[in-house]
Amino acid sequence: MNAADLTTSPFDDDKLREECGVFGVYGGQDAAAKAALGLHALQHRGQEAAGIVSFDGKQFYTHRALGHISDNFSSASVIDRLKGYSAVGHTRYSTTGETLLRNVQPLFAELNFGGFAVAHNGNLTNAMKLRRDLIEMGSIFQATSDTEVIIHLMARSSRTRSLEERLVDALMQVEGAYSLICLTKDSLLGVRDPLGVRPLVLGKLGDAFILASETCASDIIGADYVRDIEPGELVVINSEGLRSAKPFKPQKERFCVFEYIYFARPDSVLEGRGVYEARKRIGQELAKEKPVDADLVVPVPDSGVPASIGYAAASGIPFELGIIRNHYVGRTFIEPSDHVRHLGVKLKHNANQAILKGKRVILVDDSIVRGTTSKKIVSMVRDAGAREVHMRIASPPTTHSCYYGVDTPERAQLLAAQHDVEAMARLIGVDSLAFISIDGLYRAMGEAKRDPAQPKFCDACFTGEYPISLTDMEEKQGRGHSKDLFAGLAEI
Numbered sequence: 001m002n003a004a005d006l007t008t009s010p011f012d013d014d015k016l017r018e019e020c021g022v023f024g025v026y027g028g029q030d031a032a033a034k035a036a037l038g039l040h041a042l043q044h045r046g047q048e049a050a051g052i053v054s055f056d057g058k059q060f061y062t063h064r065a066l067g068h069i070s071d072n073f074s075s076a077s078v079i080d081r082l083k084g085y086s087a088v089g090h091t092r093y094s095t096t097g098e099t100l101l102r103n104v105q106p107l108f109a110e111l112n113f114g115g116f117a118v119a120h121n122g123n124l125t126n127a128m129k130l131r132r133d134l135i136e137m138g139s140i141f142q143a144t145s146d147t148e149v150i151i152h153l154m155a156r157s158s159r160t161r162s163l164e165e166r167l168v169d170a171l172m173q174v175e176g177a178y179s180l181i182c183l184t185k186d187s188l189l190g191v192r193d194p195l196g197v198r199p200l201v202l203g204k205l206g207d208a209f210i211l212a213s214e215t216c217a218s219d220i221i222g223a224d225y226v227r228d229i230e231p232g233e234l235v236v237i238n239s240e241g242l243r244s245a246k247p248f249k250p251q252k253e254r255f256c257v258f259e260y261i262y263f264a265r266p267d268s269v270l271e272g273r274g275v276y277e278a279r280k281r282i283g284q285e286l287a288k289e290k291p292v293d294a295d296l297v298v299p300v301p302d303s304g305v306p307a308s309i310g311y312a313a314a315s316g317i318p319f320e321l322g323i324i325r326n327h328y329v330g331r332t333f334i335e336p337s338d339h340v341r342h343l344g345v346k347l348k349h350n351a352n353q354a355i356l357k358g359k360r361v362i363l364v365d366d367s368i369v370r371g372t373t374s375k376k377i378v379s380m381v382r383d384a385g386a387r388e389v390h391m392r393i394a395s396p397p398t399t400h401s402c403y404y405g406v407d408t409p410e411r412a413q414l415l416a417a418q419h420d421v422e423a424m425a426r427l428i429g430v431d432s433l434a435f436i437s438i439d440g441l442y443r444a445m446g447e448a449k450r451d452p453a454q455p456k457f458c459d460a461c462f463t464g465e466y467p468i469s470l471t472d473m474e475e476k477q478g479r480g481h482s483k484d485l486f487a488g489l490a491e492i
């Protein structure tokens, strides 16, 4: 059992998992303490391991460890060792590379211009190919994560170039999704891939600049949100202030729509949209599109709550907490045995019998991945005496895997890839099941509908239309890149 199993809700086990959170600070005092707090706010983006690298004008300091931020960065002795006015931090749930300490980020290397630390949220889709080419040219890799490729490409870039030029040169060769924060002896750099798939925001705290995956991480230290780093933008922060460049060929942005559905914290603001409000609007659209006569709207905690509020408001059906979460189950309470793991659902959540008995219930959840958890929840609600159970899902059916920094099960394990909605309803055991349409999702995001010629978001896990080439996957399959290829993919 890994740390995530111990601390996330058992209802979260059957979810797509965001892979990483990144945080950087330049200026002011106690950079490492701020980074630790920022990472604490980003813990939902990855629970397997975390690290911070700081710089005090003379040398770099590093602490990396498996486990949670609070387990590894709450002692004064650790934070005091991480001296300096600048720091970069990372919390991870691995997309590529095993959970070995050497894969824990920020990765650090001594390059000819000095120390270089990098924290990456996203996933490179041609990293395997680049890695093979680099190894053939003599590069020696220490870790198995895709991010190390960037460091090797920088090391090989022309020595006459500046550090920024070398970073850009490296990034021109990679494909995939990345929001990077890099720390050098002079500067903190932030960069988003040209499509801006993963988030990165800029904040300010006095004279200090903050870069973070989400605004909730700058909020925790009292920093003001300034703006999102734009897709394809590189910012360089140093003693002279902040400088911005757009070194890549401009492309239409394709921000990950799943950030709004599930990944981001509801109190964050991403790309100018409040996540909580976006989730409520999805619930409202869902109610308009997929109404059902019932007595109660009940969220699947915690991720289904904002969409349920929206559904209840739009349908006029009362919102009730029909499933109660116990917030006081300590991590150490659960022993890693199959028996207790099974009990885990009841340890952390219980159906609220007094509310559910004899009622027609609409359960609202954000997504269905394998469907295993949905089945357990439905059975728990029925056991509590619900007369009818209808399920409404605040995303379209998840039919495809993600390759851009999100851990998705094999396509063969995605319930919606294998069954139509009616069959899914039978398997989960509900009286009815319905998902928001892709156009409904876009409407909730403020668009008229999804423009198939130019979709505003990455929505590949719902549509199979991957906006960034999947070189490694194509090579693995030995076929050309097309939507059909992924429609037929059974193994990721």
Ligand code: SF4
Residues within 6 Å of the ligand: 016, 197, 256, 257, 258, 259, 401, 402, 403, 404, 405, 406, 458, 459, 460, 461, 462
């Ligand atoms: S495939 Fe889905 S989860 Fe992955 S980046 Fe695109 S929208 Fe987000």
